Amino acid sequence: MKLGLIGHPIQHSLSPWIHEQFIKQVGGTGGYQLFEMNPATFDQEIRQFKSCQIDGFNVTIPFKERIIPFLDFIEGDAATIGAVNTVVAKNGKWYGYNTDGQGFVQALKKSYPQFFHAGAAVLLLGAGGACRGIYAALAKEGFKKITIANRTIQRAEELASITNHTENVSVVSYLEAERTLQDYTIIINTTSVGMQPDVSNQAISLTNLQDCALVCDIVYRPFWTSFLHQAKSRGASVHHGHEMLLYQGKIAFELWSGVTIDADLILPLFERKIQ
Ligand code: ATR
Incomplete structure (x- = not known):
């Protein structure tokens, strides 16, 4: 699976660690990469990004609202909330969700x-x-x-x-x-x-x-x-607070993979990592 995160700044994000654990759990291949984007040139960068071969990505600050005009579909609570933190890419179309x-x-x-x-x-x-x-x-x-x-x-x-x-x-x-x-x-x-x-x-x-x-x-x-x-x-x-971070990732990963994840399997390790 090819997954990732867009945002700025994102160097200290815990999401790569979380999703690499989930990829291991489902016996998958691929990885979760950081795609740092510049707020000043976001519109241009995100258009280019749309031609990338990616299965899905997370969106974080400051782009959770700015991603919306680039989606093909907005799903679940994301429209009510007015913010998207997860995008599923399927057949060249982007589906936006909010799993927070x-x-x-x-x-x-x-x-x-x-x-x-x-x-x-x-x-x-x-x-x-x-x-x-x-x-x-x-x-x-x-x-x-x-x-x-x-x-x-x-x-x-x-x-x-x-x-x-x-x-x-x-x-x-x-x-x-x-x-x-x-x-x-x-x-x-x-x-x-x-x-x-x-x-x-x-x-x-x-x-x-x-x-x-x-x-x-x-x-x-x-x-x-x-x-x-x-x-x-x-x-x-x-x-x-760390459990929300882990579980929003779990729901995002389930949307990308279609496989149910047991987030609690990695909870003790995650707790040690963030403390
Ligand atoms: P986020 O997107 O992370 O929720 P935000 O939109 O800036 O960030 O909201 C931060 C929240 O923390 C708001 O509820 C804010 O209160 P205001 O709406 O009154 O700004 C609250 N907040 C931040 N600093 C605060 C402080 N020193 N005392 C009380 N509330 C504070």
Whole structure:
């Protein structure tokens, strides 16, 4: 299989490692290459790239939106989300998907199935690009309530309106989210706050957290963000960011190969690699 990644910068991407493990798992040949593209000349470079013999590729920052006009078809949630992270190339046609949100939900459901019930109340922190896919995937799970909190309220309101499943969706400020935190069973940080060098930074205070809650962060470096560390110290269950990365790759690889992957086979190795 000939696979790859387009983006800028991509030299430190973990995707080649992940997909080479998957290629081994299915007994395949070929590889996963990095195709760094310049944002200033992207349109020209991507047109040339279309004539390459490739089975599929991932798309990362800053091209997840810019790839859309070059696709022949846009599939699944990708149109709602307005971003594509996976392209399947078949008979010269490009099919665009977004596997980020589904990757997050699949990984979470596998580790914590007991939290996926109709009475669950979900608090999503953030309203940026990374949050869109997660929100779209969560909105289909039939939770009792989904609340979006963001520093910029207008972005949260825009995000809330992207799906049709809005009857149980609301938007609150960070202050309100902190005050009512005990009402939520699943809390997901999708902001970039935990990535900053000051590791004590976090989007909201967890003072009112229930100890039976599940707290997730999509940041995977550091492995233990301040947010997850505090959640753990308050007795909550925690879900680290690296599993979303692995599972979005698993779903992408399954689209390319048509073969079901067992991502958990490489999870311990992956954990050692990123820590
Ligand atoms: P991404 O595509 O990675 O999600 P993004 O679109 O820039 O990146 O979104 C980053 C998210 O982190 C946003 O929710 C952002 O809040 P705003 O919409 O108010 O900008 C949030 N964020 C980033 N830095 C933050 C900070 N210091 N405090 C609180 N929220 C922050």
